[in-house]
Structure formats: C-alpha cells, structure tokens
Amino acid sequence: MKRIEKKALARRGIDGLAAYVPGKPVEEAIREYGLKEMIRLASNENPLGTSPKALEAMKQALDDAYLYPEGSSTELRRKVAATFGIEADMVIFGNGADNILLMIAQAFIDEDDEVIVGDPTFSVYETVTRIMGGRVVKVPLRDFTYDLSAIVRKITPQTKLIFVCNPNNPTGSLVTEKEVAQFMDQVPAHCVVVFDEAYAEFVQERNYPQTIRYIHHQKNVLMVRTLSKIFGLAGVRIGYALGPQKLINVLCKVAEPFPVNRVAQAGGLAALDDGEFVKRVLEVNEEGKHYLYEQFSQLGMSYVPSHTNFVFVHLGMDGKLAFQKLWEKGIVIRPGDIWNLPEFSRITIGTAEQNEKLVKALAMIKKENAS
Amino acid sequence: MKRIEKKALARRGIDGLAAYVPGKPVEEAIREYGLKEMIRLASNENPLGTSPKALEAMKQALDDAYLYPEGSSTELRRKVAATFGIEADMVIFGNGADNILLMIAQAFIDEDDEVIVGDPTFSVYETVTRIMGGRVVKVPLRDFTYDLSAIVRKITPQTKLIFVCNPNNPTGSLVTEKEVAQFMDQVPAHCVVVFDEAYAEFVQERNYPQTIRYIHHQKNVLMVRTLSKIFGLAGVRIGYALGPQKLINVLCKVAEPFPVNRVAQAGGLAALDDGEFVKRVLEVNEEGKHYLYEQFSQLGMSYVPSHTNFVFVHLGMDGKLAFQKLWEKGIVIRPGDIWNLPEFSRITIGTAEQNEKLVKALAMIKKENAS
Numbered sequence: 001m002k003r004i005e006k007k008a009l010a011r012r013g014i015d016g017l018a019a020y021v022p023g024k025p026v027e028e029a030i031r032e033y034g035l036k037e038m039i040r041l042a043s044n045e046n047p048l049g050t051s052p053k054a055l056e057a058m059k060q061a062l063d064d065a066y067l068y069p070e071g072s073s074t075e076l077r078r079k080v081a082a083t084f085g086i087e088a089d090m091v092i093f094g095n096g097a098d099n100i101l102l103m104i105a106q107a108f109i110d111e112d113d114e115v116i117v118g119d120p121t122f123s124v125y126e127t128v129t130r131i132m133g134g135r136v137v138k139v140p141l142r143d144f145t146y147d148l149s150a151i152v153r154k155i156t157p158q159t160k161l162i163f164v165c166n167p168n169n170p171t172g173s174l175v176t177e178k179e180v181a182q183f184m185d186q187v188p189a190h191c192v193v194v195f196d197e198a199y200a201e202f203v204q205e206r207n208y209p210q211t212i213r214y215i216h217h218q219k220n221v222l223m224v225r226t227l228s229k230i231f232g233l234a235g236v237r238i239g240y241a242l243g244p245q246k247l248i249n250v251l252c253k254v255a256e257p258f259p260v261n262r263v264a265q266a267g268g269l270a271a272l273d274d275g276e277f278v279k280r281v282l283e284v285n286e287e288g289k290h291y292l293y294e295q296f297s298q299l300g301m302s303y304v305p306s307h308t309n310f311v312f313v314h315l316g317m318d319g320k321l322a323f324q325k326l327w328e329k330g331i332v333i334r335p336g337d338i339w340n341l342p343e344f345s346r347i348t349i350g351t352a353e354q355n356e357k358l359v360k361a362l363a364m365i366k367k368e369n370a371s
Numbered sequence: 372m373k374r375i376e377k378k379a380l381a382r383r384g385i386d387g388l389a390a391y392v393p394g395k396p397v398e399e400a401i402r403e404y405g406l407k408e409m410i411r412l413a414s415n416e417n418p419l420g421t422s423p424k425a426l427e428a429m430k431q432a433l434d435d436a437y438l439y440p441e442g443s444s445t446e447l448r449r450k451v452a453a454t455f456g457i458e459a460d461m462v463i464f465g466n467g468a469d470n471i472l473l474m475i476a477q478a479f480i481d482e483d484d485e486v487i488v489g490d491p492t493f494s495v496y497e498t499v500t501r502i503m504g505g506r507v508v509k510v511p512l513r514d515f516t517y518d519l520s521a522i523v524r525k526i527t528p529q530t531k532l533i534f535v536c537n538p539n540n541p542t543g544s545l546v547t548e549k550e551v552a553q554f555m556d557q558v559p560a561h562c563v564v565v566f567d568e569a570y571a572e573f574v575q576e577r578n579y580p581q582t583i584r585y586i587h588h589q590k591n592v593l594m595v596r597t598l599s600k601i602f603g604l605a606g607v608r609i610g611y612a613l614g615p616q617k618l619i620n621v622l623c624k625v626a627e628p629f630p631v632n633r634v635a636q637a638g639g640l641a642a643l644d645d646g647e648f649v650k651r652v653l654e655v656n657e658e659g660k661h662y663l664y665e666q667f668s669q670l671g672m673s674y675v676p677s678h679t680n681f682v683f684v685h686l687g688m689d690g691k692l693a694f695q696k697l698w699e700k701g702i703v704i705r706p707g708d709i710w711n712l713p714e715f716s717r718i719t720i721g722t723a724e725q726n727e728k729l730v731k732a733l734a735m736i737k738k739e740n741a742s
Contacts, residue, residue: 009531009563009591010621011481011503019623025441043439050436058433058634065421065429065638066603068414070396095466095608098627106477106502110382124628131477131625132382160380192380220380232437235633237466250381252390254502256469257495262606263429263634267436 012111013133026332035330039357041348042332044169044199044310046232047288048281048351053274054231054267061266069262072252073240076260076268080240083272084212090242092251093268095259097198097226097239102128104161104222104241106254108192109134113160118146120170120339122196125163134160144304144312145173148183155191162187165196167203170339170346172306176207184214184221192220192247198239199308201230201278202285208307218244227264229309230278231271238264285309288349295359299366310348312336315362317369319345325365331358383482384504397703406701410728412719413703415540415570415681417603418659419652419722424645425602425638432637440633443623444611447631447639451611454643455583461613463622464639466630468569468597468610473499475532475593475612477625479563480505484531489517491541491710493567496534505531515675515683516544519554526562533558536567538574541710541717543677547578555585555592563591563618569610570679572601572649573656579678589615598635600680601649602642607635656680659720666730670737681719683707686733688740690716696736702729 008015026038073093081088094100105128109115115129119138126136137159139151146168155162167174175183180195187193195211214221222243228234238260241251260268271277292311296303303313315322319335319342326333336344350358379386397409444464452459465471476499480486486500490509497507508530510522517539526533538545546554551566558564566582585592593614599605609631612622631639642648660677667674667684674684686693690706690713697704707715721729 009561009618010478010624014478014621014624017624019620019626025445040438045439046437048437050433055433055436058436059430061606062421062426062429062433062634065426065606066417066419067411068416068599068605069608074396095470095627095632096629098629099466102627107381107385111482190380228439234439234629235432235436237440237629237632247380249390250385253381253385253388255390256466256473258467258469258605258608261466261608261632261635263433264632 013130017127017130029327033328033330037330039331039350039354041350041354041358042334043234044229044308044348045234046229046281047348047354048232048277048284050232051271051274051277053277054233054271057270058236058263058267061263064262067262069258069260069265071257073260073265076240076265079269079272080242084242086212086215086242087245089245090215090248091240092248092255093238093240093260094255096228096237097196097224098124099237099259100224100239100241101125102131103251103254104194105129105132105134107250108160110160112158114156114158116151116154116159116162118165118168120341121163121165122169123338141168141171144171146175148175148179152183152186155188157190159191162191162193163196164193166209167199167307169198169308170310170334171304171312172308172310173304174203174205174208174307177209178207180209180211184219189220192222194222194224196224198224198226199229200225202282202309203307204286205307212242215242215244218246220247222247227268227271230281231274233264233267233271236261236264236267238268284351285349288352288355291352291355292347292349292359299363310346312344312346314344316343317366318342322365325368326361329361331361384501388498388501400698400703404699404701408701410702410721410725412721412725412729413705414605415600415679415719416605417600417652418719418725419603419648419655421603422642422645422648424648425604425642428641429607429634429638432634435633438633440629440631440636442628444631444636447611447636450640450643451613455613457583457586457613458616460616461586461619462611463619463626464609464611464631465626467599467608468567468595469495470608470630471595471610471612472496473502474622474625475565476500476503476505478621479531481531483529485527485529487522487525487530487533489536489539491712492534492536493540494709512539512542515542517546519546519550523554523557526559528561530562533562533564534567535564537580538570538678540569540679541681541705541707542675542683543679543681544675545574545576545579545678548580549578551580551582555590560591563593565593565595567595569595569597570600571596573653573680574678575657576678583613586613586615589617591618593618598639598642601652602645604635604638604642607632607638609635609639655722656720659723659726662723662726663718663720663730670734681717683715683717685715687714688737689713693736696739697732700732702732
C-alpha cells in the first residue's frame with residue numbers, strides 16, 4: 001500500500017489555493033444606506049445595458065430552454081470565423097472568457113510548467129495556472145504597461161504559456177503592433193502565447209496589434225475575446241478563443257459537452273450583428289473617458305490613459321477608504337489594494353450622468369479627507 | 372535545457388482524448404426529409420417543456436443580462452440547503468451537472484489515480500477522468516444494474532473516486548438503500564463516492580437511497596443533481612453538488628468566478644418552487660412509462676424497468692438501423708452502439724401523443740425489418 005490514508009483527498013496543490021470570495025452584494029448596501037440604487041463602476045459592465053438585438057433573440061430562445069443547447073456553438077463559430085477570415089474549426093466558444101482561460105490551463109499546463117503573466121493583471125490567469133499545478137512567473141509592468149522585453153528574458157525551457165492581457169486589466173494600457181511583432185520573433189516554439197483581448201472592441205489606437213495574423217501563420221497563439229463587455233452580455237456568459245487548428249483541437253478535447261447555454265448562443269449571434277449598439281457604446285465610452293480625464297486632472301488625480309471602458313486612477317488616498325465612502329453614497333468601484341496599489345482604483349466609465357455623480361462624490365470625499 | 376522543443380504542447384495524455392463530436396443537428400433532418408418537426412426522444416429532455424414559473428423568472432432576469440451573475444449562486448445554495456437540512460456551504464452550483472463532474476475531476480484526480488465507474492454508464496465520468504490523467508476502471512453492470520459488490524472488489528490504494536450513477540444512465544435501473552449502506556461500509560476513507568442522481572426526482576421506488584445521510588455524517592460523499600430534467604432547464608445549464616464542507620470547499624477552489632449565468636439562477640430559484648409542474652411531469656412520465664412497457668411487450672421487445680424518464684429497450688434489431696429509420700420518420704432516439712449494446716436503444720418517455728407516434732413507427736419498422 002503506497003498510498004496512506006492520511007494523504008489529502010484534494011489534488012496536489014489544490015489545498016493551497018484560496019476559494020473564490022464573493023464581493024459584498026450590492027443589494028445589501030442599498031438596504032443598509034437607504035439608497036435608491038447603486039451605480040456599478042466596479043466590474044466594467046456595459047452602462048448602456050445589453051444589445052437590443054441580443055435581448056430580443058434571448059427572449060425568443062427561452063421558448064426552447066428545456067432543450068440542450070447545440071454543443072459546439074456551430075453558428076457562432078461560423079460567424080466569428082467569417083469575420084476574421086479563418087475556418088470555423090479555428091474558433092471555440094465557452095461559458096465566458098473565464099471558462100476559456102480555465103480550458104487553456106487544462107489543455108496545456110502540466111504540473112510545474114511555468115506560466116508568465118504581467119503584474120498587475122487579470123487575476124484569473126494565476127488562478128487557473130495554480131489549479132493545474134503550474135508555477136506563475138510574474139513580470140512587473142513598466143509604466144503600467146506589459147513589459148514584453150522583460151517577459152522574453154523570463155522564458156525558460158519550462159515556460160508553457162504566456163498571458164498577454166492587451167489592453168491590460170486593470171491598467172487599461174496596451175502593447176503595440178510593433179512591440180508584439182518583436183516579442184513574437186523571440187518566443188520559442190515550446191510556448192503558447194495567449195492574447196487576452198477582452199477589451200479589444202474599445203480600442204481606438206491604430207497601432208493595436210492584429211494578432212489574427214499570427215493565427216493565420218499557424219503560430220502558437222490563442223486570442224481570447226468576450227461578448228460580455230461591448231455587447232452587454234456578462235450575465236449570460238459567453239466568450240471565445242481563436243487559434244490555429246492544432247491548438248483549438250486540444251481545447252475541444254477538454255471542453256464540456258454543453259459549455260454555452262442556449263440563451264447566450266442566441267444573444268451572441270444577434271449581438272454580433274448589432275453594429276448600431278456598438279457605435280453608441282463607443283461614443284458614450286469615448287465621451288465619458290475624456291470627461292473623466294478632465295475631471296480627474298482638476299481633482300489633482302493622475303490616471304493611466306485607457307484603451308478600454310475603465311480608467312485606472314491614482315486617487316491619492318487609501319483606495320479602500322474611497323471605496324467605502326463611495327459605497328455609502330451609492331457608487332461601487334474596484335479599489336487597488338488587490339493589485340498592491342492601494343492608492344489606485346479601477347473605475348468603469350459610466351453614462352454621462354453616472355460619471356458626473358462619481359466626480360461629485362470624489363470631490364466631496366477628497367475635501368473631507370483633506371480636512 | 373531539459374525540455375526539448377519536440378515535446379507536445381498539450382498536457383500529458385490530452386492528445387489521446389477524442390474531441391467531442393456533435394450529433395447530427397435535428398434541423399438538418401427536418402429539411403432533408405421535409406418533416407414538420409422532430410420528436411426528440413434522444414436526450415431525456417422534458418416533454419412538457421420548462422417550468423412556467425422558471426420561464427417567467429428567466430424573462431425578468433434578461434433585464435440584467437449586462438451585469439455579471441452573482442458568483443456563488445448564494446440564494447440557490449440557501450434554498451437547496453434548506454430542502455436537505457444542511458448548511459449553504461455544503462452546496463455548490465455549476466454550469467450544468469457536466470460542469471460539476473469536471474470540477475470534481477479537477478479537484479480530486481491526480482495523474483494515475485484510479486476512478487471506478489459502471490459499464491455502461493454516463494460517459495462524462497470517463498471523459499473528465501481522462502482529462503485529468505486518471506485511469507478509468509470499468510466494472511460491468513449485473514442485470515443492467517450497478518454492481519456495488521464488484522466495485523468494492525476493484526478498490527485499490529490508488530482508487531480516488533467512485534462514480535455511482537443512480538438511477539443509472541442509460542439503463543434506468545437503481546441500487547437500493549440497503550445495497551448502498553453495505554457498499555458504504557466497505558469503501559475506505561481514501562476514496563470519494565460520487566452519487567450522480569440526475570434522475571432522482573423521477574424515482575418512485577421507496578428503497579431509493581437517501582444519500583444525504585452520508586453527507587450529514589461527513590462521509591466522503593458527493594451527491595450530484597441537475598435542474599435540466601425535472602424542471603426542463605437543460606438549455607440554460609444548471610446543476611449542483613451536495614457534500615460535507617471539507618469536499619465542497621475543495622470544489623470551490625477550482626470553480627470559475629461566474630459558473631452559473633443569471634438566467635439559469637433566476638430560473639432555478641423559481642423552478643424549485645414549482646411543485647405543480649413537477650407533479651404534472653411525474654404524472655405524464657408514469658403514464659407514458661407504463662404505456663411504453665405495454666407496447667414494447669406487445670412488439671416482443673424486452674426492456675429494463677426504469678426509474679427515470681427514459682426506457683432502455685431491446686429492439687431486437689440493429690439500433691443504428693432503427694435510429695436511421697425513426698430519424699426519417701421524424702423521431703430521434705439514442706442508439707445503443709455507443710454502449711456496445713447495438714440492439715438496444717435509450718428512448719426518452721414523451722407525451723402521450725409522442726409515445727403513440729413512436730410505437731406506431733417502431734411497429735412499422737419491425738414489420739419492414741421482418742419482411
């Protein structure tokens with residue numbers, strides 16, 4: 001008997017992981033402080049709601065809620081493939097981009113493989129790596145931006161995955177076409193580069209890399225996208241990855257039989273045709289961004305220029321304190337302590353009205369804090 | 372450089388897995404054979420559709436489709452916990468029971484761990500085991516029923532999980548309270564027993580085991596349930612597991628941040644209160660079952676008495692041929708070749724009208740086949 005009964009039941013390494021701790025429910029604050037509503041600027045949700053075309057399609061889809069969804073999201077894969085000029089078998093859909101990231105870890109990370117990520121960046125890369133027993137190698141950002149040259153220097157024979165969050169969450173910065181080209185020239189063939197482009201649709205910068213070209217050239221590249229943000233579908237869970245067949249095939253092997261629910265598939269298909277909504281979302285976002293830039297400056301708060309629907313701002317006071325004071329006033333933001341930048345916050349760009357309320361509240365808090 | 376570039380990118384063992392192959396879309400048959408509709412008796416979906424209470428709640432939930440769902444399905448966990456007389460932290464929800472099964476594999480199966488399953492049984496146990504590099508040990512059914520004594524004899528120091536599908540899919544048979552009690556007395560403490568009770572709500576048998584008692588006693592037991600079948604929610608994906616905190620905590624560590632979409636959470640909450648719908652579903656199912664028993668007998672086809680919403684029937688002809696002929700007539704069933712029982716089929720119990728059409732078609736096919 002090699003195995004003794006004291007051996008932990010959980011897989012090696014799982015015990016060391018922290019379980020996901022849910023945030024304070026917004027509903028509690030509404031009750032506690034007698035608020036009319038809570039302005040949600042913490043999770044980069046779409047302030048204009050959901051694409052109306054998607055909403056209509058989802059209502060219809062409920063008629064078939066008792067039937068299993070189509071397992072491989074065939075229509076969606078065909079549609080996305082056509083947009084990017086690739087084949088449908090170079091696309092895979094999942095239960096949100098989080099599910100895609102977990103599938104990537106399951107498909108590629110052997111125990112003790114190294115996985116390189118920026119720091120700070122989206123925390124799910126670390127979680128999924130540790131679930132699979134991989135080792136996370138964190139490379140600090142430079143000027144709040146992914147430092148691709150530093151990442152190249154950290155590549156070893158054990159490196160399996162490199163997550164490039166572009167634009168980066170939580171800082172909103174991006175790496176350019178040229179930087180990515182130089183980077184890709186130096187990444188060896190035993191590594192898979194995952195470009196997480198959850199916010200790509202918000203980018204107005206011309207030098208934003210067209211990572212699809214590496215996929216056309218059969219490089220070890222996966223591009224991850226989501227319909228949560230630009231189309232306002234966070235609540236129904238739908239995201240996808242593009243890549244060469246050799247990589248997408250591996251992801252298919254670890255996919256659940258029915259990862260994407262029927263409502264999300266119908267909503268996603270309709271959303272992809274809702275160019276009008278996207279246009280409106282981008283207008284509101286750009287206006288809001290420039291308004292916030294101006295107001296933050298007037299308040300003496302510096303910020304990282306953003307290519308997304310959020311701004312990473314240096315509040316110049318404890319982020320948790322600011323969080324609490326805004327919370328009491330009916331506004332929720334994401335304080336920076338989770339990224340070890342306690343004086344920063346990540347704030348979603350809202351509607352004009354929401355942004356004004358935020359600025360007013362921040363000004364008041366700043367005044368209170370100074371006195 | 373220990374790792375050489377020729378090493379496969381995929382994790383060890385993943386290459387050997389088959390990717391999920393989607394079934395023939397029903398829509399194609401409808402077009403191909405000019406059918407009005409397809410009677411779906413292949414996937415054990417609810418022939419009465421979705422719980423009306425759930426449907427109403429889901430329509431409402433679409434208003435918030437742009438907001439992330441609550442990550443840990445708190446209200447649902449509380450509700451289910453109250454039903455079973457346990458704490459909310461002894462419940463975890465997932466993107467359908469398939470997602471729960473994958474989480475169980477991720478949480479507990481180290482490479483080369485052994486996992487015992489019946490044969491034939493639900494195929495996902497094998498898939499998720501192999502994804503995690505575990506070894507599947509198949510124990511043949513006895514009289515189409517899980518053979519728990521034979522399973523006990525297959526337990527080794529390497530055994531980590533035992534999947535007991537009860538009632539069993541595809542045979543519809545069950546193991547009794549007494550059999551499970553004897554079994555549990557013999558399972559050593561280094562194994563986790565997973566009772567997959569996806570069809571529990573259809574069981575009318577008094578000796579069906581109350582596995583919750585093992586959870587009350589902090590045994591290494593997980594009970595898996597789904598809202599897909601009895602409530603007609605297969606399309607929105609929602610399932611759950613119950614277990615002692617020590618096991619549920621481990622599952623929480625491998626859970627995605629937002630596994631269950633907003634629509635499914637709202638639908639699930641409302642469905643759990645829809646006792647009226649459940650009553651109607653069970654009436655239709657029992658009536659249909661006895662009608663099918665009678666008709667199968669008249670057609671000279673033997674069947675396994677079922678505790679579910681499907682019947683495993685010996686057609687006495689090639690199942691794939693029967694499948695094709697029914698398909699052309701607008702009825703889809705599940706042929707038995709995937710379980711190496713080619714003369715059998717798993718047929719979902721439909722509405723009275725659907726069952727009559729099925730029987731008529733089967734009689735015709737049998738006649739054609741004999742001539």
